[in-house]
Structure formats: C-alpha cells, structure tokens
Amino acid sequence: MSESEIEKKARAGMVKSVEFLKDELRGVRTGQATPGLVDHLRIEVPSYGSTMQLRELASISLPDPGTIMIKPFDPSTTKDIERGLQSSDLGITPMSDGKIIRLPIPPLSGERRSQLSNSVKKMGEAQKIAVRNIRRDVNKQIDLDKKASKLSEDEADAAKEAIQKITKHHEDEIDKLISGKAKEIEAH
Secondary structure, eight states, rough: OOOHHHHHHHHHHHHHHHHHHHHHHTTTTTTOOOOGGGTTOEEETTTEEEEEEHHHHHEEEEEEETTEEESSSSGGGGHHHHHHHSTTTOOOOEEEEEOOEEEOOOOOOOOHHHHHHHHHHHHHHHHHHHHHHHHHHHHHHHHHHHHHTSSOHHHHHHHHHHHHHHHHHHHHHHHHHHHHHHHHHHOO
C-alpha cells in the first residue's frame, strides 16, 4: 500500500468516527427544543410492517423555543409515534390532539446538566479511542509494509508522521464538538 492510500484509509475511518459523534450529539437534550432531539428516533409502525425514523413519518417543527411539534404525514400513525416517543429515553411525555403531537421541553436541572455533560464527554472519549485504534491499525500496516520492503524506512517514518497529524486533527475536532455541546448544555 502506498503512503497516500494508507493516509486515505486512515482519514476515511477517522472521519466516520467524527460523523458518528456528531449524530450522537444531535440526540442529546440541552433544555432547548431542537428537531435533532427526535428526528432520528426509530418508531415501530405495525401498519407499515417496519420500523422507521421519525423524520420519515412526520414533519418536525418548533412553534416556540420550548416546544417540538410533530405532524404525522399519515394521521393513522399518530398513536404509533406517540408510543415510540413515550418508550424512548427522552423522558418527555408527548401531548397529542389526535392530529399533532407536541413535546414540551422542560428546563434541565443542575444535576441532569452534569449527567449530560459527563455522558457527552464519554461519547467523545469513545470516538477518540476509535480514532486511536485506527491509527494503531494503520501504523501496524506501515510496519508490515516496511518489513516486506514495500516502503523504505524514510517513507514509513513519513507515513507514520502524517498519520499522527491526521489523528491529532480528528482528536481536536472531537474536543471542539464535545466542548461546544457541553457549553450548550450548561447555557440552557
């Protein structure tokens, strides 16, 4: 494998880790209404015979900063969506008038804020570990290629240095995401 192929492989894996974290963080409640809190929830819809994401079943809007409004595309799925929201780990009771579901977002207590901040830090640390594991695997591949004389000593050293820079960049990106989300949790 050439240096650039090794770097591309490492970068692709690390980008996936960062994207996964971004998706996870969208679902973390901050005390302020946001569609990202519910749009990824999986809802069991027996009449359709499958499980679907909420964004595929309804339009999600914010009539005010403390409320999420969910309007099902098919009114017959309203009860299924309600059940899905109640069984989710959001801890918010949906209010329905039969056509529209409202989710009032209560303010977070100090204890809950600290729990969420710790949870966010753990999510970030898990993705940093994933990034470091990719670095470890790529460095092993570089060592194997060097041993098999596919890479010279200088090329191997340069590749490892480049991988370390890529790793540092992605770890910094994860740190920014985590600190941004922690500030968001503390602010609302």
